[in-house]
Amino acid sequence: MGVALRDILTDLKRPAEADELKGVAAIDAFNALYQFLSIIRQPDGTPLLDDSGRITSHLSGIFFRTANFLTQGIRPVFIFDGKSPEMKGRTIQERRDVREESKEKWDQAKKEGDLTGAFRYAMSSTAIDAYILSSARQLIQLMGLPVVDAPSEGEAQAAYMVLQGDADYVVSQDYDTLLFGTPVLVRNLTISGKRRLHGRQITVQPERILLSDVLSTLAITREQLIEIAILTGTDFNPGIRGIGAKTGLKKIKSGEFDSIIREKLPDFDPEPVRSFFLNPPVTDSYTLDPGRIDRDGIRAFLCDEHGFSLDRVDPVLDKISKKEKQKTLESWF
DNA sequence: CCCTGAGA
DNA sequence: TCTCAGGGG
Known part of the structure; x- marks a missing residue:
């Protein structure tokens, strides 16, 4: 969440x-x-x-x-x-x-x-x-x-x-x-x-x-924002009871991150969470080239396979195609 | 969420 | 043109 x-x-x-x-x-x-x-x-x-x-x-x-x-x-x-x-x-x-x-x-x-x-x-x-x-x-x-x-x-x-x-x-x-x-x-x-x-x-x-x-x-750094999140809880660690975002902000500003972790979560090492947010696995291998709209494919998939009404799907396809034509026209001038 | 149609 | 109710699959 x-x-x-x-x-x-x-x-x-x-x-x-x-x-x-x-x-x-x-x-x-x-x-x-x-x-x-x-x-x-x-x-x-x-x-x-x-x-x-x-x-x-x-x-x-x-x-x-x-x-x-x-x-x-x-x-x-x-x-x-x-x-x-x-x-x-x-x-x-x-x-x-x-x-x-x-x-x-x-x-x-x-x-x-x-x-x-x-x-x-x-x-x-x-x-x-x-x-x-x-x-x-x-x-x-x-x-x-x-x-x-x-x-x-x-x-x-x-x-x-x-x-x-x-x-x-x-x-x-x-x-x-x-x-x-x-x-x-x-x-x-x-x-x-x-x-x-x-x-x-x-x-x-x-x-x-x-x-x-x-x-x-x-008035904080991204590292400190991450620390606030760690105190309140992220998808990668449970938070500390009684510490919400506002309290977390105060604690971080007064430099209490390490001491609170030691006191409230003695068995938890925040380092892997911190470094995951700072340097997560990502990739450069992606292409964002626009493909073409497959009108017949969409009709087959939505209407034939999944029961969508053609009366609702077709006007939308027309709307998109019209926009696409506009764009290709614009790119000529 | 989004669309359509009715009624103002 | 707008808001609202009803239904979409």
């Missing part, structure tokens, strides 16, 4: 204007899939399913949102996770436990006719398995968009690509990419800007966070 830095970052989010979003967006694929799978559900929590009972929520999310991105001048690149580091094992196990428990509670809530509970438990029972990953990847590639395989954490690879100048910003709901050093993080990147909350619709602006703003406003 990422790192709990929200309490010290709230003042640093700024609404992102459309102009600031044009360019190459390095999307944390796992994070995006998780969002789609947890939210795109019926009121009782059931996800969208095709005739064979396979989940299609993520395909709907990717297709419609990505199409919007393209028309807005956003060029998405999807970064998929590689092999998780050993030290993430505990987090992975914890997430699995929560999922299993939520699945049972979801069933229970459905039986009791508790829709609010059903939806909430369905959300936290969201799982990303091999089918989800391969079908998502297939659709992305049919849309002619680049896929990058991270050697390890996708967020680290995404941050690296922004640092290299190959992408303009990272898209994720989590703040971890800031620890991995991305200069720009964009959260809530949706076009409609609308989100349903408790049945009501509220508007959510995409927000942009600059690492330089974070560090200068808090």
Whole structure:
């Protein structure tokens, strides 16, 4: 679920204007899939399913949102996770436990006719398995968009690509990419800007966070931001009870990092976590060349294979193609 | 999440 | 043009 830095970052989010979003967006694929799978559900929590009972929520999310991105001048690149580091094992196990428990509670809530509970438990029972990953990847590639395989954490690879100048910003709901050093993080990147909350619709602006703003406003270094995260807990280490982002910030500023770790977590060596954030495994072997949209392939995949309505898919394909033609025309002049 | 259609 | 309700697969 990422790192709990929200309490010290709230003042640093700024609404992102459309102009600031044009360019190459390095999307944390796992994070995006998780969002789609947890939210795109019926009121009782059931996800969208095709005739064979396979989940299609993520395909709907990717297709419609990505199409919007393209028309807005956003060029998405999807970064998929590689092999998780050993030290993430505990987090992975914890997430699995929560999922299993939520699945049972979801069933229970459905039986009791508790829709609010059903939806909430369905959300936290969201799982990303091999089918989800391969079908998502297939659709992305049919849309002619680049896929990058991270050697390890996708967020680290995404941050690296922004640092290299190959992408303009990272898209994720989590703040971890800031620890991995991305200069720009964009959260809530949706076009409609609308989100349903408790049945009501509220508007959510995409927000942009600059690492330089974070560090200068808090008057800390990236290393110190990482230390705050280590105190509150990351995917790679459990945090210290009673220390949140605000307390962590204070402790770091008064130089208490080492002493607190020694006192509260005597058996924990923070060094591997620190160096993982500072120097994660990343790769240079990726290409961001735009492919072509395979309209027939998309129709076959979404409509024939997964039961999407042609009436909904075709207009979107037209919209994308129109934009693509515009761009090739522009490049002539 | 996103889209569509109805009604203002 | 906008908001809202309903449904998508």
